[in-house]
Amino acid sequence: MSVLDPTYDVIVVGGGHAGSEAAGAAAQIGAKTLLITMNLEAIAKMSCNPAMGGVAKGQLVREIDALGGLSGIVSDETGVQFRMLNLSKGPAMWSPRCQSDRMLYAQKMREKLEQKENLFFRQDNVVDLISDDGKSIKGVVTQTGQKFFAKAVILTSGTFLNGLIHIGESNYGGGRSGERASVGISAALENMGFEVGRLKTGTPPRVDGRTVDYSKLEEQFGDEDPSGFSFLTEELPSLDEQLSCWIGYTNKEVHEVLKTGFDRSPMFNGRIKSIGPRYCPSIEDKINRFSDKEHHQLFLEPEGWNTYEMYLNGFSTSLPEDVQYKALRTIPGFEEVIMIRPGYAIEYDYFPPHQIKRSLETKIVEGLFFAGQINGTTGYEEAACQGLMAGINAGLFVQDKEPLILQRSEAYIGVLIDDLINKGTEEPYRMFTSRAEHRILLRQDNADLRLTEIGHKIGLASDERLQKVEEKRKAIGELDDLIKDYTVRPEQMDPMLESKSSSPMSQPMKAVKILLRPEVSLQDMMDYDSELSEQIQAISTDGKVLEQIEIQVKYAGYIEKEFEMVKEMEKQENMLIPEQIEYSNIKSLSTEGTQKLAKIRPETIGQAGRISGVSASDLSVLMVYLKN
Template identity: 40%
Template sequence: MIKYDVIVIGGGHAGTEAAASAARCGANTLLITKSELDLGALSCNPSIGGPGKSQLVAEIDALGGIMPIAADISGIHWRILNASHGAATRALRAQIDRQLYHKAIKTLLNRQNNLEIIYESVEDLNLGKKIINNKYQAKAIILTAGTFLRGLVHRGTKKLESGRIKDDGIYQESDKNISKILEKAGFSLLRLKTGTPARIYRDSINFKVCEPQPSDIEHEWFSTTHDENLSFVHNSLYKSCFITHTTEETHQIIRDNIKNAPMYNGDITGTGPRYCPSLEDKVMRFPEHKSHHVFLEPEGLNNDLIYPNGISTSFGENIQRQWIRTIPGLENMRVAWYGYAIEYDAIDARMLKSTLESKDFPGIFFAGQINGTSGYEEAAVQGLVAGVNAAGINLPLDRTNSMTGVLIDDITTLGVDEPYRMFTSRAEFRLSLRSDNAIARLGKIAVDAGLITERIREEKYNKKSDKIAEIDKFYAGYIARNQREIENYKRDANLKIPKDFDYKSLSGLTNELIQKLSQTRPENIADLSRIPGITPAGILVVLRKIRK
């Protein structure tokens, strides 16, 4: 039996961050995944960042993670989103070169001490004894299986057991073993769904009729510093994106064929992401919209494929071909491979502690889409947290000091009924949880955990200190209120709610929630926080009323 401190199953964004962080903390770590191509694979849109997500990437950087470095090396189109909005909602987004990102992640992992990588399928998993394939044993195991658990691809009437289509267009086999093992162990499994659009050859697109969206030349970077032992440089080559739109003809073809869409004919039972709907979903749910934006985004500097963001679908190939060719600029398009929907298993994350460790199986951790989340950034930050905790080091993150804490608190306390995506609106203290001040909030925690050195913390902070001071001064009154509410939030977790409390007098709650709370009558704030549908912002509304 080959023994390790930590074994990570899966080499996606959660798995690579988990393996790297556990190893940085000094744990003898094994990363086991099916293929070398799994490492940092961008299965859907090759982009990182955006609203809510860039805050997570900033926190990964503050905690010494590898995603920000790899993104800076491979970014080919950069935009500051919500630039005219408040500091809490501004977001950095980068279009990523798939191959450069994969190469960067692989290099970072290969240079990480205490880390071994083995390319092998997991055929057997003993949760109690923490043994994999009857030959690898660990003190802790982290499962980061992504969309591979009983993955089922839908494309019209065609169904295929697969975890995803790889960059070379080949279907990658799904995992049929781990779900059965988890069910037998008593884990509740959810059935979720996501999707992706067709990939279109660049030379078949008429960009002249599309709106150019050039990269910002002057922009920030995700990583504020690089490891002193590495010599990576930021990528300085850029590609332009373009914008086109669907038409009424597009929508009519979709409506005429909606019975052939697996999402609408009952073939797909899994719940999809509300904030990233398929095109057929948008057409049917919003009939008043005559068109929807389509963002034509390059998959790499030397890649001949374009990712048409905004038209993910579950239709069959023939119907996809018909409506794609009604989109301006795509009339003569050629498809490398068509879009598809995928169903997969996830666990109910309410069965996990805030450390992402199972409540029933000590030493078994979960991170990424297996916990019901959606997105590379959400997966990566969970992997980092699980890796540190699996290494035996406490990482004290909560919703008052990090967006990461908000994410983990949401999924482990409230659970999910659809793939969870991070938004700044989910954080009640978001003005204090900005991208710019991540190192100020989390730097000491990272040093104490052994994730970064004090020298690197100081270097990161010094690069951000002027901006932090400027924003803190501008929003001083609001931030002071935020800090008072954070202190009150911690102190009042078990504050009693009067029996005759009048929820109808609160303007900050929905009618549905007012009715639910009036019926259930929670006794205290702790009980209130567990009511399905209550948000952290709603809890604050109740707290303010009680204190008056």
């Protein structure tokens, strides 16, 4: 062994959100792990908007935290504003989001990673892979010629693989603004037999917040009673301590200025050929596709506590810099604005995700794992949860243990990975609540009840986390018994019911009957019945526990139906398909079904049934074939 001690259990290539979670998880569960990144100062850097969470994305971060990952607690420690989205809808749609201090987030993440005893760092650029005839991974080669060996390698290269940045008619190699692209890995993977594709994403200009006229914008405050991501967080900034975001709008004049640059736009003159995220289009794409709209909403977001740099969400662009600047100064409130950094688009290599297993290990090369944008996803949260699962499964792989597979009914993380493998993606994949058919079970509020025991069993979630979950589950059980047994009386409840325009009680009844009314909350009942309040508080004073029992009572019918559906689906999920099955030998399969099954090679009958192009009759034929 050389002085550099180049042998490890797991090597993680890339230090973004996927790489950080992967390295942290692998090290935590006992694997000697090396994190190789091109710039140690840019670990977990927020390349795009300085925020975590949002619709469905917030559920992902809470699940990462429940399993014992890092993104949730780092977000809570570095957030400058916290909001719970979709509160006007049912609890399955509630999604936490926080505005983050961009520089502090990266700093805190690195601090937490450096606390992992089994984790080591190397600032370098990986340019090649070492394998056993392309069948199993052995290690990596860096640009300095150094070889590092490991039983498992996780690639989390983000937008760096052959990255190409576009600003107007200019383009140059880069993984993000100010950082060079990574060259070599794509070619190595292609030589091993992997299929490669190209995707695009973009970012808006950053502006000097001191030069904005806020009187022309709408102020957007954080929540008065903020909710964080981590189940360990005890305290968050109050409303007065949080920073505001601001809402502005484009107009016809802005659109006309932007159009003057279309002939020099890489999107419209053919220089960008790859596909960008449908749900986060550039401003030029929006005004081109939605020409009937006279304005588009913009969000001006602070980048941190101690900086005047601000992010203009909704104004992603790759137009020439002079056009960006002129258009910015046409937006109401931005007439005197100074642009700190122009927006840009970036094209990069990705590897279509039908080439990975549910563990995120590749099907072609044993011990090689992909996580993050290399699989065709977009967003910090989507990347982080893949990194976490790849880190867990790489760590389990080197310990000769079975991989951790989360089902669609267990977690949004399971939905995301299952979607990628079975449906693939030709555009950057983004998580939405609508993608989860069991979303009433997969709420952000119960992620700990669903996943912490799993995380603790594999050595990722701490004893403290498990104890908190056990205490929470015990309190929920006792509260459930209490409200089912406790009797409330008309003289106590009727004044409250009248104030809610709810029908009065005709006789005493169990508390659960009143709580079932949509307009009545548990706190309402406690306010009008002091004895009930005392008994509840004797069990728990945790608002999250009270919220949990209220959701369980009000949505009990829906939850029970979902559990029944999950039980039915589990029968197919547990029917394994042999890895070496030859679909071409199954004569009754349709041509499309044969092609799709052979390409994706599902691991279970349930997975096969979710592949586009595999019909119900194909599934029946396959099940009969396996039984015989």
